[in-house]
Amino acid sequence: MARDADNLPLEGERRSSMDSGASLLQPFKTDLDRSLRRFELFLSLLGFHPHSSVVIILLSATAFLALGIAAPVSTIVLTRCPLGGCEGYRIERFEVTVLVFEALLAAFSLACISRNLFKYDIRKFLFVDQHHGQMDRFHKEYVRKIQSFFQLLLWWILPCFLVKIVREIIRFENISxxxxxxxxxxxxxxxxxxxxLIPIFLSSCLLFYLVCNLQVIHFEDYGRLFERDLDTMVLLEEHVRLRYCLSKISHRFRGFLLSMFLFVTASQFVVLIQITGFNERLSFTNAGDLAIASVVQVVGIVLCLHSAAKMSHRAQGIGSLVSKWHALRTCASDDTSQGRSNSYGNLECLPASQMIEYSESDLESVENNITVHASSQPVSCTSSYQKRQALVMYLHSNAGGITIYGWTIDRMLLNTIVFLEISLVLFVLGKTLVITSK
Structure with missing residues (x-):
């Protein structure tokens, strides 16, 4: 069912598929075009080629074998018998684990993301041309989200890279x-x-983060539609389209998310077993790579789960928003004597911002709860009430969200997984970074 849904082209997809071959030859008309072109070039440099051929696939495979496998294996072989007796063996035991899981994560990231980019070009992959001629008002938001992709990648890679440099300098002094x-x-x-290896893994996680954040823009825009006097059928059709996009995202990334979670969890458990079974002293020199790899892996998983849970939260919040809209329209539909007075005095149907109090834990989601103003025109037909009630029931029953084979990634699932992963990585950091005295 999901596979068939992915093959239903929308109006923007037809246009982008017709122009994908000539997109590289056309001048860049907007800032969004330039941002997408730079983004596509960056992904190509990492090996995520949107327009793959046999030659490109062979080059990417050669680069992965050389830099992702041959290079770290060579370092293990060269440091197998340094000075200090069996110190090299202790380093080798941990570095083999790091090599295996870093290579697996990078390989699956390349395979999953490259397959989707090959099947859908960059615009269809990011759902850029899906808005029926209304893209101009989303250009700035899209450009800002793409820029934040590079900023987040730099902010997470740079600290880990500096720690990696320090660790390699210490080992350099021992070997020199x-x-x-x-x-x-x-x-x-x-x-x-x-x-x-590391930018490939983090870029794939941030790419999923970017796709979810771009959809958050459209759910926030959907909330603003309730401020306008639109027909209920228009609101229903727009939500069906948004939920269709979420189902496509879930279908494209479900294998990636599941494999990332399983590999990262397996890596943490293997490291946990190795550290607890190690009888000698652990130090930053012989186990520093374990700490760096653990932090990078957990950061990638947290980015994926956070973006998926944020998207699911926005989708589920639409039900509360439409219920508020339905209540305000119903209040406004009463006559003046009944709708503007009650046993408490002469009251108006208040705007939503005055009716709702947000707790401190929900401040992050306030931006999604758009103020809804009650229409001043009374609704004279009972069928209008029934249509709104049907829309409320539909949205509560079909909230949507990011799913993995039917399991919705919401805040409850996010908290459980994050607590598990952080507990494991904190144990590893405590064993490798804390200075012990002997």
């Missing part, structure tokens, strides 16, 4: 006393492999 050329080779190969 035996062989300077070996220390230089190990340092360069280790840094090159890390710079290649």
């Amino acid at each position: 006393s035996s062989s300077s050329w070996k220390a230089i080779v190990v340092f360069l190969l280790s840094i090159a492999s890390w710079i290649y």
Whole structure:
């Protein structure tokens, strides 16, 4: 069913598919076009090629084998027997675990994201041309979200990269006393492999984060439609379209999300078993890569789950918004003597901002609760009430959200998974970064 839904092109998809071959030759007309072009170029540099061919696939596979597998394996082989007896063995035990899971995460990220980009071009993948000629008012928001993608990627990679540099410098000093050329080779190969694998994993997580945030824009815009005197059928059709987009996102990313969660959780448990079974002293030199890898993996999972839960929260909040709208329209439909007075005195149907009090924990979602103004025109027909009531029942029964094989990623699931992952990574950090005295 989901596969068939993904193959139903909308008006924007037809247009983008016709122009995808000539998009590279056309001049950039707007800031959004330029941002999408830079974004597509960046993804291509990482190996996520939207227009793949046999040559490009071979080049990407060669780069992955060279930088993602051969380079870290070479560092393990070269540091197998350094000075200090079995210190190299202790380093090797942990680095093999780091290598295996970093390579698996990068490989699955490349496979899942590249498949979707190959099947849908960058505009269809980000749902850019889905708004029936109303894209101009979303241009600035789209450009801002794409820029935030690069900012978040830099903010998360830079601190981890600095810690990685410090760790490699410490190992460089230990190896250089035996062989300077070996220390230089190990340092360069280790840094090159890390710079290649980690951005692939974090970029794929941030790409899902970007897709969800772009849909948040349209759900917030959908909330503003209730301020206007629109027909109930128009509101229903718009929500059906938004929910259709959410189902497509869930279908495209469900394999990616499930594999990321399973691999990261398995990695944390393997590290936990290795550390608890290690009888000698742990230090930043021999287990620093475990701490760095654990932080990066948990950051990626938190970004994915946070964006999915935020999107589900926005979708589920529409039900509360339409109930408020329905109540205000019903109050406004009464006659003057009944609608403007009651046992408490002469009262108007208040705007939504005066009727609702937000708790401190819900301040983040206030932007989605758009103020709804009651219509001053009375509704003379009972069928209008029935249509609004039907819309309320539909939205409460079909809230939508990001799902993984039917399981909705909401705040409850997010809290459970995040607590599990953070507990594991804090244990690893406590064992590797805390200085112990002997």
